[in-house]
Amino acid sequence: MNSFKRALFCIGLLAAQAANAVTAVALTVDATRPGALINKNVYGQFAEHLGTGIYGGMWVGPESAIPSVKGWRKDVVDALKELHVPVVRWPGGCFAEEYNWRDGIGPRDKRPVMVNTNWGGVPDNNAVGTHEFFDLVELIGADAYVNGNIGTGSPRETAQWLEYMTADGDSPLVRLRAQNGHAKPFKLTYFGIGNENWGCGGNMTPAYFTNLYNHHASFVPTGKLAPQIIAGGGLDGDTVWTDYLSRNIRAPASAISVHYYTVPGRGGKDKGPATGFAEDQWMSGLKDALHMRELLDKNVAVLDRNDPSKRYTLAVDEWGTWYEPTPGSPARFLQQQNSLRDALVAALHFHTFHDHAERVSMANIAQMVNVLQAMILTDGKAMLLTPTYHAFRMHVPFQDATSLPVTLDRQPQYTLGGAAIPALSASAARGKDGKLYLSLVNTDPKEALAVSVLVNGAAATGATGSVLTALAMDAHNSFASPKAVMPALFAARAEHGKLSISVPAKSVVVVALGE
Numbered sequence: 043m044n045s046f047k048r049a050l051f052c053i054g055l056l057a058a059q060a061a062n063a064v065t066a067v068a069l070t071v072d073a074t075r076p077g078a079l080i081n082k083n084v085y086g087q088f089a090e091h092l093g094t095g096i097y098g099g100m101w102v103g104p105e106s107a108i109p110s111v112k113g114w115r116k117d118v119v120d121a122l123k124e125l126h127v128p129v130v131r132w133p134g135g136c137f138a139e140e141y142n143w144r145d146g147i148g149p150r151d152k153r154p155v156m157v158n159t160n161w162g163g164v165p166d167n168n169a170v171g172t173h174e175f176f177d178l179v180e181l182i183g184a185d186a187y188v189n190g191n192i193g194t195g196s197p198r199e200t201a202q203w204l205e206y207m208t209a210d211g212d213s214p215l216v217r218l219r220a221q222n223g224h225a226k227p228f229k230l231t232y233f234g235i236g237n238e239n240w241g242c243g244g245n246m247t248p249a250y251f252t253n254l255y256n257h258h259a260s261f262v263p264t265g266k267l268a269p270q271i272i273a274g275g276g277l278d279g280d281t282v283w284t285d286y287l288s289r290n291i292r293a294p295a296s297a298i299s300v301h302y303y304t305v306p307g308r309g310g311k312d313k314g315p316a317t318g319f320a321e322d323q324w325m326s327g328l329k330d331a332l333h334m335r336e337l338l339d340k341n342v343a344v345l346d347r348n349d350p351s352k353r354y355t356l357a358v359d360e361w362g363t364w365y366e367p368t369p370g371s372p373a374r375f376l377q378q379q380n381s382l383r384d385a386l387v388a389a390l391h392f393h394t395f396h397d398h399a400e401r402v403s404m405a406n407i408a409q410m411v412n413v414l415q416a417m418i419l420t421d422g423k424a425m426l427l428t429p430t431y432h433a434f435r436m437h438v439p440f441q442d443a444t445s446l447p448v449t450l451d452r453q454p455q456y457t458l459g460g461a462a463i464p465a466l467s468a469s470a471a472r473g474k475d476g477k478l479y480l481s482l483v484n485t486d487p488k489e490a491l492a493v494s495v496l497v498n499g500a501a502a503t504g505a506t507g508s509v510l511t512a513l514a515m516d517a518h519n520s521f522a523s524p525k526a527v528m529p530a531l532f533a534a535r536a537e538h539g540k541l542s543i544s545v546p547a548k549s550v551v552v553v554a555l556g557e
């Protein structure tokens with residue numbers, strides 16, 4: 043569908059829904075009470091050596107017939123630039139805990155092949171290593187977040203990798219880096235020590251991990267090029283690890299990691315497919331996504347108790363949807379389609395992160411390309427942008443914006459059987475460009491919401507932006523129809539001093555408010 047047809051389609055959809063827009067809500071944005079800065083890093087990404095997430099999906103190598111820049115697919119790099127990706131975490135995940143950085147440097151044809159035991163037992167020829175990763179982040183304008191190896195690596199490996207990446211002056215490792223093509227230090231902003239060490243990272247207890255963390259982090263170089271250190275954290279957002287770490291870290295750390303995935307039905311076969319699901323799976327997916335709010339509340343409460351001076355923030359460095367893999371896809375490649383439901387899951391997470399802006403300094407969706415809740419899917423030389431990509435793009439103005447309080451006169455509920463979740467989620471902020479932005483999510487797949495907007499401290503004269511919605515809950519982009527789900531232009535005008543926004547069923551709306 044071209045953009046004109048899409049706009050007409052959306053107007054038709056909105057008109058159809060306006061007829062049923064029975065639920066009215068009054069929403070107030072308080073522009074006179076600015077809250078915390080929304081760290082742009084909550085719009086971060088995660089790229090692991092897993093399936094075709096890196097090899098094929100992003101990295102094709104300089105000799106490939108697929109156009110590339112420094113070996114990275116040009117179509118993917120161009121699309122990622124549009125998202126203003128602030129930070130990328132690499133090389134894992136579980137993969138990081140068996141990665142030896144020395145295998146990924148030097149001439150590519152001489153690098154050893156390793157077996158990716160976590161993810162399908164497939165060979166990894168180490169074509170993507172430290173230098174290639176820094177090329178990628180430079181190409182897309184992101185900061186680098188490299189995750190070290192505490193599971194099978196030694197403190198010496200940690201210290202030497204950091205020296206290789208960041209040391210200035212003269213040393214054997216600096217000379218090796220220069221010999222490999224990079225005389226100047228790389229700009230490493232974040233370094234992770236640990237990943238899911240309660241599970242794939244070594245089945246450790248919090249006490250054992252914390253000792254190891256202190257051991258490794260003690261050898262992190264200091265000085266102006268030193269990265270901020272992120273400590274691996276707990277299981278599914280439980281607070282035990284956050285509690286233990288925040289009381290027992292003795293070496294440098296700036297953040298504690300938290301992982302939580304949206305898994306409809308919380309696992310097993312109940313998680314269901316990525317598309318072709320019934321309404322109960324729509325409900326359980328969104329309900330599970332909203333659980334992130336409760337889990338962050340609990341982790342923030344633990345930090346507020348143990349760390350009132352705010353030495354540590356939380357880095358939600360893995361989040362996203364996890365469904366049954368695409369039928370026929372290779373085992374453990376975690377390939378799944380991405381539908382309108384995923385776009386709503388993403389936007390609900392953004393609202394949650396905005397509301398926890400004081401403590402949540404980073405979040406990294408899992409993962410960038412072809413794995414779990416991806417921005418981009420590829421198949422050979424074909425590439426498409428998912429509904430999640432569009433949700434990220436619509437929210438770019440919220441990066442480094444100042445959050446603003448939003449109140450509702452009532453919270454309409456979306457109910458199905460015995461389950462109920464809020465039908466409306468809203469988040470507002472003053473962007474870096476000085477404009478007021480409002481993001482709205484209607485979780486109800488059948489009913490539109492009539493939202494009247496009042497702004498304290500400003501007169502909202504209109505709203506312009508975009509809406510992401512579709513006729514089906516599982517609408518998605520396929521290689522045959524790569525633009526089936528796309529944002530459409532959206533506008534609302536104020537009449538008699540009142541701004542009314544009709545939020546379509548199952549939609550995400552992001553608007554700038556005219557003042």
Ligand code: AHR
Pocket residue numbers: 090134135136137237238360408409414
């Ligand atoms: O994102 C996929 C995997 O999920 C990561 O490797 C691991 O940290 C988590 O369990």
